[in-house]
Amino acid sequence: xxxxxxxxxxxxxxxxxxxxxxxxxxxxxxxxxxxxxxxxxxxxxxxxxxxxxxxxxxxxxxxxxxxxxxxxxxxxxxxxxxxxxxxxxxxxxxxxxxxxxxxxxxxxxxxxxxxxxxxxxxxxxxxxxxxxxxxxxxxxxxxxxxxxxxxxxxxxxxxxxxxxxxxxxxxxxxxxxxxxxxxxxxxxxxxxxxxxxxxxxxxxxxxxxxxxxxxxxxxxxxxxxxxxxxxxxxxxxxxxxxxxxxxxxxxxxxxxxxxxxxxxxxxxxxxxxxxxxxxxxxxxxxxxxxxxxxxxxxxxxxxxxxxxxxxxxxxxxxxxxxxxxxxxxxxxxxxxxxxxxxxxxxxxxxxxxxxxxxxxxxxxxxxxxxxxxxxxxxxxxxxxxxxxxxxxxxxxxxxxxxxxxxxxxxxxxxxxxxxxxxxxxxxxxxxxxxxxxxxxxxxxxxxxxxxxxxxxxxxxxxxxxxxxxxxxxxxxxxxxxxxxxxxxxxxxxxxxxxxxxxxxxxxxxxxxxxxxxxx
Numbered sequence: 001x002x003x004x005x006x007x008x009x010x011x012x013x014x015x016x017x018x019x020x021x022x023x024x025x026x027x028x029x030x031x032x033x034x035x036x037x038x039x040x041x042x043x044x045x046x047x048x049x050x051x052x053x054x055x056x057x058x059x060x061x062x063x064x065x066x067x068x069x070x071x072x073x074x075x076x077x078x079x080x081x082x083x084x085x086x087x088x089x090x091x092x093x094x095x096x097x098x099x100x101x102x103x104x105x106x107x108x109x110x111x112x113x114x115x116x117x118x119x120x121x122x123x124x125x126x127x128x129x130x131x132x133x134x135x136x137x138x139x140x141x142x143x144x145x146x147x148x149x150x151x152x153x154x155x156x157x158x159x160x161x162x163x164x165x166x167x168x169x170x171x172x173x174x175x176x177x178x179x180x181x182x183x184x185x186x187x188x189x190x191x192x193x194x195x196x197x198x199x200x201x202x203x204x205x206x207x208x209x210x211x212x213x214x215x216x217x218x219x220x221x222x223x224x225x226x227x228x229x230x231x232x233x234x235x236x237x238x239x240x241x242x243x244x245x246x247x248x249x250x251x252x253x254x255x256x257x258x259x260x261x262x263x264x265x266x267x268x269x270x271x272x273x274x275x276x277x278x279x280x281x282x283x284x285x286x287x288x289x290x291x292x293x294x295x296x297x298x299x300x301x302x303x304x305x306x307x308x309x310x311x312x313x314x315x316x317x318x319x320x321x322x323x324x325x326x327x328x329x330x331x332x333x334x335x336x337x338x339x340x341x342x343x344x345x346x347x348x349x350x351x352x353x354x355x356x357x358x359x360x361x362x363x364x365x366x367x368x369x370x371x372x373x374x375x376x377x378x379x380x381x382x383x384x385x386x387x388x389x390x391x392x393x394x395x396x397x398x399x400x401x402x403x404x405x406x407x408x409x410x411x412x413x414x415x416x417x418x419x420x421x422x423x424x425x426x427x428x429x430x431x432x433x434x435x436x437x438x439x440x441x442x443x444x445x446x447x448x449x450x451x452x453x454x455x456x457x458x459x460x461x462x463x464x465x466x467x468x469x470x471x472x473x474x475x476x477x478x479x480x481x482x483x484x485x486x487x488x489x490x491x492x493x494x495x496x497x498x499x500x501x502x503x504x505x506x507x508x509x510x511x512x513x514x515x516x517x518x519x
Contacts (some may be wrong), residue, residue: 002045003044003045003337003418004045004047004049004050005042005043005050006014006041006042006043006044006047006050006051006053006054007021007023007039007040007041007054007319008040008041008051008054008055008057008058009023009025009037009038009039010038010039010058011025011035011037012025013025014081018134022311023378025037026458029117031228038057038058039058040054040055040057040058040287040423041054042054042057049269052066054166055156070093072486073096073099076151076152077092077095077096077151078091078150078151079509080092081093086493094147095147095151097177098144098147098148099152100118101114101115101116101118102114102115102155103115105275110157111159111161111162111165112123112155112158112159113131113133113134113162114134114140114159115133116133116135116136116137120378127480134153134162135176135179136159136176137175137177137188137189137245138163138188138189138190138191138192138195139172139189139191139244139245139496140194140496140498141156141159141160141163141191141192141195142191142194142499142500143306143495143496143499143500144159145195146155146499146503147196148357149198149199149202150202151453153199153203154203155201155206156195156199157199157203157208160192160195160196160199160212161211161212163188163192163471164187164212164215164219165191165215167215167218167219169218170218170221170222171217171218171219171221171223172187172221172222173187173188173219174186174187174188175187175188175242175243177242177245178242186240186242186243187222187223187239187240187243188243188298189243189244189273189276190219190220190223190273190276190277190280191218191276191279191282192212192219192280192281193216193219193220193280193281193284193287194279194280196208196212196216196283196287196358197283197286197287198425199464200287200290202335203224205473206290206291209287209290209291210291210384213284213287213288213293214428216284216287217284217296220277220280220281220284221271223277224277224303228394230306232361235327236268236269236270236271236273236274236277236310237265237266237268237270237273237327238265238273239265241253241265242264244272244441245392245494245496246440246441246477246492246494246497247437247490247492247494248477248478248489248491248492249299249439249441249476249477249478249492250439250477251478251485251486251489251496252324252376252437252439253265255397255399255402255404256399256487259486259487259488259489260402260404261360261404262360262362262404262405262406263360263404263406263433264401264406266327267325267326267327267358267408267433268324268325268326268327268397268433268435269314269324269325269330270441271311271314271322271323271324271442271444271445272441272442272444272446274307274310274311274314275311275404275444275445275448275450276444277307278304278307278308278311278386278445278448278449278450279447279448279449280303281300281303281304281307281449282300282449283400284296284300285297285301285304288300304488307450308450310399311448311450311451311452313325313330314442314445315445315451315455316436317458318335319436319438319462319481319482319512320458320459320461320462320463321438321442321443321458321462321463321481322438322442322443322444322445322451322455323435323438323442324435324442325435325436326356326358326410326433326435328356328410329355329356329382329410330354331356331430332435332436333353333355333356333357333433333434333435333446334355334434334436334437335431335436336351336353336354336355336357336432337349337351337353337357337359337414337429337430337431337432337435338429338431339429339430339433339513340427340428340429340430341427341428341430342424342425342426342427342428343363343419343422343423343424343426343427343428344419344424345418345419345420346416346417346418347416347418347419348413348415348416348419349379349414349415349416349417349430350414350416350438351413351414352412352413353412353413353414353432353479356375356382356411356412357410357411357412357414357432357433358407358409358410358411358432358433359377359406359407359411359430359431359432359433360404360405360406360412360430360432360433361375361377361404361405361407361417361428361429361430362402362403362428362429362430362431362433363375363396363402363403363422363423363426363428364401364402364404364421364426364427364429365398365401365402365421365423365426366401366425366426366427367401368400370398370401371398371403371421371422371423371426372393372421372422372517373419373420373421373422374390374391374392374393374398374416374419374421375390375391375396375405375417375418375419375420376388376389376390376391377389377411377414377416377418377420378408378414378415378416378417379411379412379414379415379416380411380413380415381410381411381412382410382413382429384412387409387411388406389407389409391405393405393421406433417430420505433497436481436482436483437478437481437482437483438478438481439477439478440475440476440477440478440494440497440498440501441497443459443463443475443497443501443504444497444500444501444504446459446501446504446508447500447501447504447507448504449504449507449508451504451508453508456505456508456510460505460510460513463479463481464513464517466516471516471517473493474493474495474498474517474519475493475497475498475501476491476492476493477491477492477493477494477497478491479491498517501517502514502517505517
């Protein structure tokens with residue numbers, strides 16, 4: 001390719017007889033002595049240019065530059081001496097590892113990119129730009145803030161601005177994690193206002209708050225707009241389970257595994273989202289006070305009261321936890337229906353429910369193939385009026401011979417189910433949506449500060465007691481609330497959510513419990 005590769009080695013090497021060009025340099029080093037050898041391979045458009053480039057590289061005192069870099073890193077690294085060497089090295093490695101994932105496209109680029117992985121088996125595609133690889137989430141930024149603050153406050157501010165710049169004029173902040181062109185984008189969790197307030201507490205930079213306040217306000221207003229039921233105002237409803245970055249803990253809403261519950265997450269209000277919004281609004285209220293924005297301060301103070309009341313409705317004393325609520329009824333109904341069998345065109349039910357129920361219908365093909373089918377559920381709505389909900393084939397998603405359907409209406413009575421397009425060998429499972437099973441995200445009101453002391457103590461006793469909950473590796477993503485978990489459900493421990501819950505318990509004054517969970 002019109003290039004002239006030149007291998008240069010200092011110290012007086014000699015050419016050797018070899019099928020390929022090579023240099024040899026015999027080295028003899030006596031005990032206690034040292035010798036430095038430098039080599040470079042340069043490929044330029046002429047032989048002389050290659051030689052000159054190689055000599056320039058080997059003549060440079062790169063170790064001096066490296067030492068300057070090491071000293072710069074050392075100045076920005078917090079050294080902690082706890083008395084426990086294992087803890088000390090953990091604190092040190094957390095900072096150095098977090099820094100190793102940051103790259104910049106050029107020296108004057110003010111928005112660094114946090115690469116998720118920097119391993120040889122996960123190379124950057126030749127068609128990808130650094131901006132396309134910037135997929136860090138607000139949940140991950142909240143986690144990293146505990147590592148970057150206070151030493152790397154400017155770096156964290158740049159990362160927050162970079163993520164915030166994705167938001168459009170409506171305040172929709174799209175996530176870039178696990179997205180594709182053919183999938184509808186979903187918004188990031190609302191967490192950036194709280195991060196900006198933490199940054200200000202370190203650098204006291206009011207100009208930074210001025211620059212981000214308009215975008216933060218648009219993002220929070222996007223979440224607080226009326227949805228689903230305009231008369232009831234906004235609902236704490238997520239669009240996609242991926243927003244919470246959990247694995248098997250969200251089995252209630254998952255559709256991919258054999259143990260999946262398949263419930264549509266858009267049909268429930270989420271205590272975690274309500275907790276995030278509460279803390280965001282509280283942060284925006286404080287930012288408005290710092291910036292002397294009186295109207296905005298009153299607005300967010302009023303929203304803070306509303307959100308605290310909303311979070312209170314998620315608390316269920318008999319479960320000693322905050323729990324999911326139905327989007328329409330704002331209740332957490334227990335399971336009243338569970339019937340299964342071979343598919344028929346007409347399935348008679350004739351059941352009256354004590355509490356208005358949202359229904360789930362699971363379909364299983366005997367050959368794991370997709371079916372073109374249609375489903376109708378006939379009964380009565382919450383007002384006692386006749387209702388027929390029809391679910392057509394385009395809205396039925398099959399995954400390896402399984403489809404999970406969630407009704408968009410609440411039923412006070414279910415008379416019958418009609419199924420067209422399935423075979424007699426296919427199976428069905430019809431059940432009411434049981435919302436009494438929670439997960440680690442249901443503990444987030446502790447982090448938000450909206451949970452009172454009695455509620456926190458109740459959660460610790462009922463759900464975070466090592467005698468009754470498997471806590472050897474931290475708080476699991478989920479655990480049995482009342483009923484047993486599905487068979488073959490892997491129990492994961494999620495670092496992002498453990499970080500938040502531990503931080504909340506620490507702020508609430510439960511130091512000994514925090515120490516135990518962290519260990």
